[in-house]
Amino acid sequence: MSDRPLLNRSLRGFGSTIFAEMSALAVKTGAINLGQGFPDTDGPESVREAAVKALRDGRGNQYPPGPGVPELRTAITEHQQRFYGLTFDPDTEVLVTAGATEAIAASMLALLEPGDEVIAFEPFYDSYAASIAMAGATRVPLTLRAPDFRPDLDALRDAITPRTRLLLLNSPHNPTGMVLTRDEVTAIAALAVEHDLLVVTDEVYEHVVFDGEHVPLISLPGMRDRTVSISSSGKTFSFTGWKVGWVTASASLVAAVRTAKQYLTYVSAGPFQYAVAEALRLPGSYFAGFRDDLRGKRDLLSDGLAAAGFEVHRPQGTYFVTTDITPLGEKDGPAFCLGLPERCGVVAVPNAVFYDDPDAGRTLVRFAFCKRHDVLEEAASRLRRLAG
Ligand SMILES: Cc1ncc(COP(=O)(O)O)c(C=O)c1O
Numbered sequence: 001m002s003d004r005p006l007l008n009r010s011l012r013g014f015g016s017t018i019f020a021e022m023s024a025l026a027v028k029t030g031a032i033n034l035g036q037g038f039p040d041t042d043g044p045e046s047v048r049e050a051a052v053k054a055l056r057d058g059r060g061n062q063y064p065p066g067p068g069v070p071e072l073r074t075a076i077t078e079h080q081q082r083f084y085g086l087t088f089d090p091d092t093e094v095l096v097t098a099g100a101t102e103a104i105a106a107s108m109l110a111l112l113e114p115g116d117e118v119i120a121f122e123p124f125y126d127s128y129a130a131s132i133a134m135a136g137a138t139r140v141p142l143t144l145r146a147p148d149f150r151p152d153l154d155a156l157r158d159a160i161t162p163r164t165r166l167l168l169l170n171s172p173h174n175p176t177g178m179v180l181t182r183d184e185v186t187a188i189a190a191l192a193v194e195h196d197l198l199v200v201t202d203e204v205y206e207h208v209v210f211d212g213e214h215v216p217l218i219s220l221p222g223m224r225d226r227t228v229s230i231s232s233s234g235k236t237f238s239f240t241g242w243k244v245g246w247v248t249a250s251a252s253l254v255a256a257v258r259t260a261k262q263y264l265t266y267v268s269a270g271p272f273q274y275a276v277a278e279a280l281r282l283p284g285s286y287f288a289g290f291r292d293d294l295r296g297k298r299d300l301l302s303d304g305l306a307a308a309g310f311e312v313h314r315p316q317g318t319y320f321v322t323t324d325i326t327p328l329g330e331k332d333g334p335a336f337c338l339g340l341p342e343r344c345g346v347v348a349v350p351n352a353v354f355y356d357d358p359d360a361g362r363t364l365v366r367f368a369f370c371k372r373h374d375v376l377e378e379a380a381s382r383l384r385r386l387a388g
Contacts, residue, residue, distance in 0.1 A: 010133045011130065011133065011134065014129070017126055019126075022035035026341065028341075031341035034301075034369070035337075035347040035348055036349075036368065037174070037240075037370060038240045038368075038370070041372060043237040044279065046278065046282075047239070047282075048275070050275035051242075051272050054274035055271040060270025060271040060274055064273060067095050067096060068095065068267075069096070069270070069274060072096055072244075072277040074090045076090070076246050077089070079280045079281075084219055085219075086216065089251070093249060093254055094247070095246060096246050096273060097246060097247060097261055097268075098245065098265045099243035100202060100204045100245040101127050101243075102243075102245065102261060103230040103232075104200065104230060105127065105260075106257050106261035106264055107131075107200045107257050108134065109135050109260040111135075111165070112132070112137040113165070115136070115163060116165035117137065117165065118137050118139050118166045118168050119141075119142055119159050119164060119166075119167050120132075120167070121151060121170060122141030122144065123351055124139075126354065139356070140159050141355070141356050141357070142155060142156055142159055143155075143355075143357070144173070144178060146322075148178070149178040149313070149322075151180070151184060153188070160191065160195050166197060166198045166200060168199075169202065170201075170202040171214070172208060172214065173317075174318050175318075175322055175349070175351055175366040176313065176322050177313065177317055177318050177322060178316060179209055179211070180215065181212060181215075186220060188217065189222060192222070193221075197226065200228045200230065201216065201227060201228070203231045204234065204235045204245075205235055205318045205319070206231055206236070207291060208235065208236075208290075209316065210294075210298060212317075216229055225252075228247055229248045230245065230247055231245065231248075233279060236279075236290070242272040243269055244276045296373075297369040297373065298321065300369070300373065300377065304376070304381075304384070305321065305367065305383060307380070307384060308380070308385075308386045308387050310323035310325060311323060311326065311327050321367050322364050325365055331363060333351060333362055334350040334353070336350070336365060337349060343386070344382045344385045344386060346367075346383055352364070
C-alpha cells in the first residue's frame, strides 16, 4: 500500500461524531445518556401502526418515486400551509430526503462551488462542517455568545464577502436553544437580498419552541426563490430512526438539490413515508401537547442542573439545555464530560466540539431532555452529587 492517506482530504479531521463516542461511553458505564438527542419514548402509536400497515399492504416496499411518495409530498405542503400560510406545489417544490442530514448534504453539494464561503452560526450542528467541506467550500462561523446566544447582525454583515454564496441557518438552534426573533429573521433576509445570497434553513425543531415563535425565513419578502427550507419528522414525531426529512423550496432549487440527492440515496424509508404523511396531518393538539410536555422536561432538567451548581442557559426552543460549568470550579468541558459518567452516572456533550474555535465554548456543556420524566428526575438527583 502506498503512503497516501485513505481518507479524502476534505474529510480529514472529522473522525467519528461526538454522539457515537459519548453514546458508547454511556453503554460502557451504564450511565444515563443525556448526550445524543434521541427520545427514549417512541412517537404516536397511530403513526407507528401506519408504518406497519404500509409495510403489510406493500406500500413503499419497493423503490418509491425519487422526489418522495405523492401522499407525503402533499402532506408536507398542507403542513406548510397550516402552520405558516406558505403554498408549495407538491410536484415540483417538495423533495423527500433521508432525514434533514441528507437534505443539508445534498444542498451543499448541489449549490456550492469549491472556494465559495458559507456563513453558519457557531456552534454548528456537527454535520454542517463536513457537508460544507465535502462540497469543497469554506465555512465562516458567526459565533453565538452566552448568555443569550443572539446572533450579532453587524458581525454577520461584516462576514459577508464577494465569495459568500450561502447562509446556513438553524433556528431553533442546536445546541444553544436560541430561537431567532421575527426582527432577526427580517434583518437576515434583508442582508440575503442585498447581497444576493442563497439561504439554507435547518428547521428540524420548528415544533419545539417554548418562548417566541418559529418564523420560517422563506416566508420573508424576497426569500421565496432563494431559500431552501429543510425539516424532518425525526424530532417532531419522535421517530429519529426513520430518517424521513424534506426540502421545500422553489422548483429550480428543488431540482438542483434533487440532482445531488438522487446520487446519494436516490430514495429511502418507503413505508415510513406513508406513516409520516399521516403524522403531519395530526390535529393541532398533538403538536401543542408535544411542545408542552417538552417544556415541562426543560424546566425539570434546568432546575436540577441549577440545583447541582451549573449556570443554566434555559433554552427558548429545541430539546437541549446548554450549561456553563464554571460555577462548579471546572474549566474544560471535554474533560468534564469524559469524567461525568464515572462521577455521577450521566452522559453529556461538550459544546466545544461544535466550534471552530473550541475556546469559545470551552466551559459549555449540553444536556438533552427528550427523555422520560423519571429518567430526568434520576439524572437530576445523580447530578446533585456534584454540588457535594
Ligand atoms: C440541528 C439539527 N439538524 C439536523 C439534525 C438531523 O436530522 P435528521 O435526523 O432528520 O437527519 C439534527 C439532529 O440532531 C439537528 O439537531
